Amino acid sequence: MVSAPGLLAFAPHRSGTAALLSDAARRRGMEVAVLPVDGVPEPMRRRGDAHYYGGPRFAARVAGPLGVALLEPDDGWLDALPAAFTGRAVSRVPLSEARRRTGPFFAKPPTDKSFPAAVHRDGSTLPLPPPGTGDPLVQISEVVDWEEEFRIFLLDGEVRTGSRYARYGRLDPAPLAGHPREAAVRAFVRDLTRECGHTLPGGVVVDVGRMRAPGRAAVWAVVEANMAWFSTVYAADSERALDVVLRSAGPAALLGERDRPFRREHSTGAAPREAAPREAAPRDAAPRDAAAPREARHSV
The missing domain is CATH 3.30.1490 (Dna Ligase; domain 1)
Structure with missing residues (x-):
């Protein structure tokens, strides 16, 4: 993440999260731009200080011209975690x-x-x-019940901000700060990052929750990890979430060795238009974004 303000470029289809991040970026003096559907205007190409927020298909067209390195967790990250953190097969x-x-x-x-x-x-x-x-x-x-689920914005393994986003499969955002389960969430995430933090990019979103499998006691478990540059903020602090977004999709020339293995390969060809992340859509209806949990038993 660059120390100078820089540019935050958004995909053309907007959302509530994009509006929150836009306001946060402007407050710190950043230039904010919504990209046209046909790509990156010449003045914005490879200027060396650009960041991105939006969907992955549009990102495939614009990351290269913007000079942005997109970070994401490995596709097999969840199933490679120790059972102590997944709580399920x-x-x-x-x-x-x-x-x-x-x-x-x-x-x-x-x-x-x-x-x-x-x-x-x-x-x-x-x-x-x-x-x-x-x-x-x-x-x-396995099919399990998620009692409560929380979105955590991680910066170099530290909790920058977070939000509850669902209770028993229903969208129900609330800030992590001051939540009755804040200490438990932070303790679980601290254990996760202590043991597995090296398996995640420096800027990333991890969803965790209180989960109950049939015949077993409720435990804390990881729901999944997502790319911060296409994740809904919900009730998290947008200023702090922006720190993570900027790290997750920032200038490629400034990408450190620690994050190089997590760089998403981008294409230079045309890609279909796509919707921005839907703030209250079924989980994963928009790529890598969330609203309702996906493994609740009542989903059958």
Whole structure:
């Protein structure tokens, strides 16, 4: 993240989070611009101080011209975590194998959003792979209840800000600061980053929650990790969230060695237009964004 104000460029489709981050950026003297749908205007190209917030498909077109390095967690991050942090069985398997599984189980595409994240009674209800995709991986896990879920904005392993975003599968934002479970959330995240912080980029969003699996006591567990440059702020402090967003999508020339393994590869070709993250849409309806939990038993 550069110390000078710099530019914060947004995808053309706006959201409540984009408005909050825009205001926060202007308060610290940053230039704020909404990019046109056809790409990056010449004056903004590779100026060396740009940052980005918006969707990944649009980012594939503009990250290179902006000179921005986009950071994201590894696709297999969740299923590689120790069981103490997932609280449930999580794995990635080929779609053909998932379609033979008995259920119920929760399934989602680990990378694209080729089908909605949902609970399936068995593998037969999973869609066929899109043409030309071969046998893509699918992330599957146990069906569990999430009592409360929290979005945490992490900067170099430290909690910068956070927000509850759901209770029992219903959107219910509330600030982490002052929440009755704030201390428990922070303690769990501290343990997570102490043991696994090196597996995450320096600027990242991690969703955690109080989870209950059938026949087991409730535990704290990781929901998933997301790219901060396309994550809803909810009731988190937008000023502090902006610090994480800027680190997660900042000048490529300033990218440190620590974050190089987490750089998202970008393309230079055209990409379809996309909607910005939906603030109250079903979880993962917009790529890497959240509203309602995806593994609640009542989703069946």
